[in-house]
Structures are given as structure tokens and as C-alpha cells.
Amino acid sequence: MGNILNQIGIENYIFLCVVLFCIGIFGVLYRRNAIIVFMSIEIMLNAVNLLFVAFSTYHQDAQGQVFVFFSMAVAAAEVAVGLAILVSIFRNLGSISIDNLKNLKG
Amino acid sequence: MIHIPDFAHATTVQIIFCFLAFITVATAFLTIFSRNPIHSAIYLVICFFSIAGHYLLLNAQFLAVVHIIVYSGAIMILFLFTIMLMNLNEQRDVHRPRITRLGAIVSFCLICIVLIAIFINSKPIVGEYDSTGEDFQSIKVLGKILLNEYMVPFEFASILLLVAMIGTVLLSKKEKLNK
Amino acid sequence: MEMDTNLALVLVLAPFLGFLINVFFGKSLGRTVSGIIGTAAVVVSFLVTIFFFNQITLTGKAIQITLFDWIQISNLKINLGFLLDQLSLLWLLFVTGIGSLIHLYSISYMHDDENMHKFFSYLNLFVFFMITLVIGSNLLVLFIGWEGVGLCSYLLIGFWYKNQDYNDAAKKAFIMNRIGDLGLLIGMFILGSMFSTLDYATLKTAIAGAANLNIPLLSLAALCLFIGACGKSAQIPLYTWLPDAMAGPTPVSALIHAATMVTAGIFMVTRLNFVFDLAPDVQTIIAIVGGITSLVAATIGLVQTDIKKVLAYSTVSQLGLMFLALGFGAYEVAVFHVITHAFFKACLFLGSGSVIHGLHGEQDMRKMGGLRSAMPITFWTMLVSSLAISGVPFFSGFFSKDEILLTAFHHNKALYVIGSIASIMTAFYMFRLMFLTFFKDFRGTEEQKHHLHESDGLITFPLMILALLATFGGVISLPGNSWLNEYLAPLFTKVAGEEHHLGTTEYILMGVAVLGGLLGILIAYIKYFKQDNVPESDENITGLAKVLYNKYYVDEAYDVIFVAPVNALSKFFRDYIETGLSALVFGLGKVTNELGFQGKKLQSGSIGLYLFAFVLGLCAIVSYIFLAQ
């Protein structure tokens, strides 16, 4: 079985992931809705995951996929906790706009 | 060095890749630009599916399946539930001031350029993509690796999930306890 | 040798002991006793000096005494030591001799002053420092005395310290002297670094033996030393303190500002004649400065109305003549004039003191007159001294002044003319003083007239002695047969003066000088005796006389040129630079504070902003790591 990357080229995956990652960053900066910010973070995570898998294929090695597996677990945990926090913030402040979250002030 | 797909002589795989990539990027953008969080969530689901398609394309079936289950299934449901719980709609989302948006676009372009420039500058040695022919990503193999080499992290992942669950429950319940 | 050391210590320390006794016990001892102790202390020194003087005239050998190491500097070691040679003993003779007389005089003169014991302690201290100055075996010991006499001069000028004007005069004297002292110090530094010694004897041998002398540097040293001498001996441009110094009691003026301290500059130059001989340019400068000083001071003296001021300017003028002689390398001539000048000027000052005493403090000649009958002894002694200073033949001043003018004639005709004019003026203003003070009718108040009396014996006795000396003092150096020149010969490297052959030229010059002197006296006689002129009161003085009366406005000029700018600078520094620097330091603190304050605003707590910063930082770091290379 030939390597699928022979037909696509690893660079294209890299470009795709970079663009995806940047879109994630863009979303974080662009939106104030905390939920969308979360989604953007997920996009970034996925961009990285995709790159892992691409390189896993490139190296013909399962390590990358294992890592993606763990990262998914962490992402799941993160989203669960993060959303719970958002919910409680929403209950307290009545809004989830990150502009309202200014308690980090020194 | 940037490999421009030659559409005239494109293989099926290449066409599929381009198609999937287009969907991924487009839906990612739509996720961000949608006014309505529900729409965002829907677009994100599509985005995740397309990424799962990439996984399949790379022959990582197990991951593709896990990805769909975890992301499209669990995480997105969580998102949707939260959105509905908060009853968010377009009106509640106030757009950021223009300067912020401009800044966001500028930094988006900047980081894109920087990352791509790095990649171009690094002159990667991409030789022939060798294929050992060995099976390295079937469920069987992955399972062996996970439960042998990565036994301890695997267990920690489960502990992490457990802790996350307890934390989530506590966080959500705290309000009620105070009342 | 042991004996010599002890005796030398007695010589130096006797006045110091007198000082200590008067300082600590003076008040309880009473005025007369403290005066006697003070006088006795100086007399002891005088006796010891005579002893040494006899010894040295017999043996002709200088006595060098080293007490202990004083200051140690890498290449020169400075001892506290004494050198008793012909020059220092000669100086000591008239310092202690005239000093004794003036102490004696002061017992009576200062008797009414509540701080008499203090006066005597200062006088003793002065004599102590003066002896140290003269007797020191190296320049630094000289410097102790040099500054010490300056200090005593300060204390004595400001003796009546309740009057701040007197204090100003004292301060001025000290500071002017210090300007000279700086010159002296620099001169010492240069000599020290050139020859690694400041000891006179070794310095002399070192200079004699030096192969390649750096003459320009040596000249610089000589010039600096001369600046020192200028300060102490009141030469242009540092002479203005001396007339002001007349604020002190009259015995002080006689002792310090006429006979002894002001001659220290001449002493120093004579002492270091071997240095000055090698710097002909500096010698020329000395001669010119001396000549100009003598003329300028004499012109100012023409119109002064304060009896002591006249004498003060006369002193400056005479010192100028001495420097004129020094400038021509005629050291023994200068020394001769120092000695005769000490006699007649001390006598004149003491005489004026006697007059002032008799008039209860009146110093303005316009309010005197006709004192001849009331104070005959004072009159006669002062007349003798005036004749001496005017250069009337066969008085001491005639010989010494004549020698100076002769020397000047042989070297530089222009300076000879200047010196001669100064001499004529001297004769004029001295007799102006005599006529105004002692002749005609008394112009003071009735009350003063009522109290007019001759001073008592303690005052007149020194006057008579000094008058005698002023008359016959010239015998020590008669033209053609000079005891002084022979006595001083070992000191000088050159053949002691060029023995002037008493040819026709010399006799003509002598005649001219005598005629000049007589002319001056004659003018004074016509103006103030025949025509009965009295100097105008202050506001009526006009024209050139006003300029002269105001001393060419030199004091004012110095105020404008030096004092005022320094004060303005001080004010500027204090008000602007200081506050500016202070503000700068505070400013640094404020900038830090402000930065913190502004930085605080960045920490707004807005997550959006943080994210921006994060992304930009990421860009920066990533591009630095990957793109910078």
C-alpha cells in the first residue's frame, strides 16, 4: 500500500493546518461571545490534531495518533469544565461577553 | 515548492483533499462569522466532520471514529446545550468595536504570514514518502500501543476525565448550594 | 649641636609660650603683666638671635637643625627643620628686635583695651609664626609660617571684631593672601617634582648640579612663587588688602604691615635667589611689577587723608621698590632696603599711632595740625624717619633707595625713571603728612585740643630707638664699603651684586635722587605750609584727585570682576543647578512612578486585550526564533 501523502503532499496539510489554526486565533480575537471563543479554541486544537495525524502518516508511526487521542481526552475535559464555568458566569453576570470579565485587573 | 494541485491531472485523492480542505476552512470561517451561536455550532459540526474526513483520507479510521464521537457527538452537544441553556441569540451578541475587529484581522494576517513565512523559510526536506507497508494505525495496533507503552498516561487521562466530570458537576451545582 | 638645637627651640618657642600663657591665663594676670610676659617672650627670642648672630659672624657657618620627619611624599621627604644662616639671622634680628620694641610700645598703647591679653597673645603668635617662616629649613616650614602670619594678620586686623567693616578687611587680607599662597604651593609642587626636594640647601645643590634644566618649567615655578610673594608683600595685583588692613590697631600696622610680614615675599625670593637667577623672564616681570606698584601706590598715597592710609600706600610703594631691586637680581640691595624700611616705617607707624593715641582715635589728617609743640618727641622722631624715607642724604633711606635706583639705572632706564618718580612722590606725600599733622594750627575739636599730650615713655622710647636706627641704619651698607654685602655673600651664586664703582655717573645719579627728594619736600612745603592748603573734604574731591583718592577704583573693579561673578555664580548654582539636579533625581523617581502608573492601566483585566498581547507576543517570539537568523 503506497503512502497517501505521495498524492497530496505534506505541505498541503501543513498549509491547511496553519490556516485553520490562524482562523482559530482570529475567532478568539474577533468575537466576544465566550462560547464562540471556545469554539475557536476547538478549531485550533483540531488544526493541531490534524497535523499530528498527517505527520503520523508521514513517519508511518502510531505515536502521533496516540497523542491526538490524548489531546481529544484533554479537549473533552476542557470543554466540559469550561462550559460549566461559562454557565456559572452566565448565572452570575447574565452575560457571557468576555468584555465583562475584568476581574483579572491588577 | 508549494505543491499546486494540477486540477487537470488531479487524482481522485487530490480532489477529495481539496474538497475537504475547502469545506474545513469555509465552515471554520462561517463558525466565526455567524451571528447566531446556534449557526456557529452547526458550522463547527460540519467542520469537525470534514476533519474526520481528512482522518479517513489519511487512513486513520479509529481516530476518525473517535473524533466524530467525541467532537461532533459529545462536545458539540455540550455546546448546543449550553447555548440553549443560556438562550443566546443574535441580539445578545454585541459586535466588538471596529478597531478591535480591525486589530483581529491584522493579527490574523500577521500570524498567518509569520507561520507560512517560517515554513517557507525552513526549506523542508520532503523526500519520497516512504511506506514501510507495516500496519501501524489499525485499531489493534493502536490498542496495543496505548495499553502497553502509554499505559500510565492512558490511566491519567481517565483520571483527568473523572476530575473534569466532578469539577463540572461542582461548578454547575455551586449556585444552588449557595441559594 | 645639641645646644644649638635647644637654643633654636627656645628662639622659636618662647613667643609661643608667651602666646599660650596669654591665651590661658592672660585675663587673670592683668593687663600690665600679660603685656610684660608678651614682651619678655619676644625679648628672649631677640637675645637668642643675637647669640646666634654673633656665632655666625664669627664662624660664617650656617646651622642646620632637623627635628623630625613631617610629611612624607613618594619622592620628597619633608622634615620639620631649621636653617640658621646669614639671611635668616639677619631677618630674625629685626623681626625680634623691632618686634620687642613694638611689644613694649603696645603695653602702653593698648592699655585701655579690655582684650589686651588677647592682643598680646596674637602678637606673640605672630612673632612665633614669623620666626618659623624665617627659620624654616625648607619651603614647607616656611609655608607654615607664611600661612600662620596670614592668620595672625587676620586676627589682628579684625581685633576690634565688633565692627563688621574691620572683619571684612581682615577677611579680605586673608583671602588675598591665600590667592598668593596657592601660587606659592604650585611653585613648590613644581620645584618638588623637578628636584625631589624642598629643602633650601639640597635644592641649591640640586639646581647647581642639574645637567639639563627644564628652564621653562623652572620659570613657571618661579612665576608661581612670585605670585605668592605678591600676595604677602602686597604687589599688584594683590595689594589692595594692605591699605584696608590699617583697620587693625596701629602697633599691628607697624609690626605686621610695615616691618615684618610684608617683607616675607622678599625674604622668600631672596631665599630662592638661585631659582630666580635661572629665570630671567620672571625677573623682568618682577622688576616691572615692582616698578609699577611703587608708582601706582605712590600716586594713590598723594591724596589720602587718613594718616595710616598714607603710610600704608607708602609701604606698598616701598615694597615695590624692593621688588624692583629683586627683579634685577640685586638681592642684597633689596635686603638692605627691607632693613632700613623696617626701621623708618616702624617708626612712622608708631609715631602715627602716638598721634592717634593723643587724639583719641582720630586718623583724619584734615582734623590734625599743630601737634609739634604738644608732641615734640613724636614730631622729631617722625621727622627723622620722614627724611630717611624721602632719601635725604646720610639718613638710612638715602643709601638703600639710592642703591636700588642705581641698580635700576644700570639695567633698565624706564624703570629707573618710574622708581625716581615714585621716590619724588614719596618725599612729597611724607612731608604733606608731616606738615598737615604737626604744623600750623590744630583743626580738631576743642575737647581734643584740651587733651593733647605727649605719649608716655613706653611709647616714646621705642620711637626714639627706631629714629636712631632710621638715621644711622645706613652704615651697614655704605657705598663702596658694604658690610652687608660681605655678610650676605655666601648666599648668592652670583658675585654679590656688581660692585658699583662710584664713578661720575653714580654721583650724578645720587645728586639727581637727592634733588628729586628735596623737590618733593619743597612742593609739599609750598603747598601745605606756605599756601596753607588743607585737603578738601570727601565730597569736594574731583577729577584726577578723585580717581586717586578712590584708589583707581581697583577695589570696585575687583568687586565687579571677581567677587560679584563668583557670588552670582553661587546664587545661580544654588538656585538653579542645585534645584535642577535635585529635580532630576526626583524626576527619575517620578518617571518610574509614572511608568508604573501607566503600566497599571495595561493591566485592565480585559481578556481581549490580553489575548491580543499574547498573539502579538507569540508573533514576535516566533519570528525572532525562526526568522531572525
Next chain:
Amino acid sequence: MNVSLILIILLIGAFATYLVGDKLASKVALFFSLAALGCSVVLTNHFLAGESISLINAWITQPKISFALNADGLAIAMLLLTVALTPIIIFSSFGNEYKNAKGFYALILFMAFAMTGTFLAADGLLYYIFWELALIPIYFIALIWGNGDSEERRKAVVKFFIYTLAGSLFMLVAFIYLYQKAGSFLIEDLYKLNLSACEQLWIFLAFFLAYAIKIPIIPFHTWQANVYQKAPTVGTMLLSGIMLKMGLYSVIRWQLPLAPLAAKEYMNIFIALGIAGVIYGSIVALRQKDLKKLLAYSSLAHVGLIAAGTYTLTIDGLRGAVLQMIAHGFVVVGLFFAAEVIFRRFETRNISEMGGIRIQSPKFTSMFLILVLASVALPSTFNFVGEFTVLYSLSQINVWFAVLGGTTIILGAYYMLKMFQHVMLGDKNAKTFADVTINEGISLVVIIAVLIFFGFYPKPITDLITPSLETILNVINKN
């Protein structure tokens, strides 16, 4: 027996003073300071007999810091200055009543302890610790017992504290850098380093900042006049008499041997700075209205000359500087004490409100005059010996340095005599000036005696310091 004994005595003294309570505090402090003086004299005798009284103990192994006290002639001279001035300073304060006297006197002894430590320390970090330790007591002394408006005082003192501390931090950086190179803080190890010219320059500048502020050399002097004015006289005496000498001593002990190349390269600049301080200080002093401020600026002028002397890098310059340090220490303590004596009677430091003291107290006037004259370096006072030597060394570098530095002779006489005239002379004014008490007299007489004795016979001190200065010069000239 070694020098740590003196440190121990002073430290115990500080604690004992604090514990005995307000009434006895001054006496106990005097006792301990005299004990330290006696001990120092005994130790000096041991030293002169050839015994070593130094001490080196390992202290912290990682990083390598030792408790090293090195007593060579120079350090002993400064030690003697400190322990001789401390009892005088304490004794001179007997005429004043202080609130919380136990704290006050304990702080004085503690400061003496820290300063002694600074002079003796032979380990960079130990030295640095003592150096900073000395700052703490003076801060409190000036802040709590000072005079004038408390808000202004706080401002001046805090400025002083931060300013000197900020300067010292650069020195700490330099020490850390040196430690990286040498692997030890011991002074001998640091002396052995061979640093490049560039490194030396930076180290020199770092030290310079610390010392220039402490000494102070213009334009880093702005803290001085204000603190002198605001601090209680005892604090001023400690500052001007001893603490300034810490900076000057450190220049000789640390800065020059550690960065000799830089010192040689930029010698003229630093000498010029010192001399600029002389002229500037003198000129500013001319127009001061406050007696203590005037003395502060005169002090600025004098230390400027001393600093110029040290930077000549000649044996004369160093020796003259050390002699002048000691002489200046005594004379400035005397002058400030005289100012305090006047303040006790007139309740003012404003020169224009004084005058007429000579009529009322000739004794005090004489003593004050002697101090003034010593301050303007009249020959036969100790100051002359130092000033002459320093000026001589300057003339060896460049005659113009000596000429400009020598203006202190003229300007110094000008402002000091002007001050003397307005403070002491003149007719009686409305205020009465009681004659000096015996206690005050003793302090002044002791100081005057020291000044005049060493003015004629400075040989003991010269002999004490010369060998160690030569050793330091050898280190400087090793390359």
C-alpha cells in the same frame, strides 16, 4: 585575638544599650564605644608588633561566601577613625534629650558596627552586606530624631535611602559578575582576576555609581545637603565623619584594584569630576543661609578633592586621600558639633540670625576658629598634611589639576571666614550665648588636639597606611 572582637563589642553594645532603658542608654553606649576604642588600640599594637589580626572563616559554601575580615594598615586606620569618632559623637550628644534614647543610642552603635564591618570586610558579599547595613540605622536616626518639618524630612531621608540603595545595587551586580568569573567573593581571588578592558569599564562604572552617590561626587550629591540639614546633628556627624569615608575607602579598596585598566584609561575624567566637585561645592557654599547646609557643601568640596586624589593612582594621591579622610572626619565632626552647640543656645541654624558670639564666649570662638582654620587646611593642622599631599599628587598628573583643586584654598577660606564672621563676630545681638559646658568643651578639645597633633606629626598614620597602600598599588599596576 582578632578584629572580630571589635565588631562583637559594638554589636553587644547596641543590644545592651537597647536593653538598659532610656535613662542609662547614653552612658552604656559611651562605655561600649570606649571599650571598642580601647580594644582597637590594643589590636593596633598587636598589628604593629607583626601579629596578624585578620580572620577568615567559611560562612556559606554554596555560593562561596566567607566571613573574612582583613585588617591591614589601611583598614586599621579607618577602623580607628570610626571607633575614635563614635565615642566623641556619643559624648557630644549628652547635651541633648532624645525621646526613646535607648533606640537612638543603640542605632548609633549599630551603625558603628556596620561601618567597622565595611572597613574590615575582605569578602565581596560580606562587604556588601555591611555596606547596606550601615544605611538602615542612619535612615531611622534621620527619620525619627531629625529636625524640621516631618513631611519634608521624610521626603529628604527617603530620597537619600532610595538613592544610595539604587546606586549600591549596581555594585551588587558587579560583584555577582565578578563571582561568576572568580568563583569566590574573597578579595584576594577577585584581585587575581584578569578582566578585559571592556569588562573592567563596566565594573568600574557600576562601582562608581555606588560610590559616587555615597561619597558624594557631583552630580550625585543632591541628597547630601538636605539630609545633613534634616538629620539630627549626631546623624550628620556619623554621615559626614565616617559614612562618606566608606565610599572613599571603598574606591581604594575595591574599585581601583578590581578595574585598574578602566581607572587608568579614564583617570582624567574622574579626577576632573572630583575637582569640579571642589569648585562647585565651594561656590555653592558661599551663599548658603543654613549653617549645616554650608558645612554640607564644604564637605562636598573636600571629599571632591579626596576623590580626585584617589583617582590619581599614585602613592601620594592615595596616601594624601587617606590622611585627608581622617582629618576631614575629625574636623567635620567638630564643625557640626559646633553648629549644634550654637543651635542649643540660639535655637536656629540660620546664619543671619547669629553673630556676637565672640563677645559672650571667647573660648568657644577660639575653638570654632581653630576648626574653621583646620577646615581650610592651615599648615600645622592635620588637614594641611592631607591636602598638601593630595594637591601634590594632582600636580604630578597635571599642574592645572593642582591649580583648579587648589582653588579650594581660596574659596574655602572665603566661605568659611565669611561664615565665621557672621556667626561669631560682630556686636552682641539680642540672644544670649551661655559659655560652653565642660562636656561640650571636652569633645571639641579632643578633636582639636587630634587635628593639631597629627598636623605636626602625621608619621604614625603615614607609617600605618603606607605598606597596605603600596600593596594595593601593586595590584593596580600588576598588568
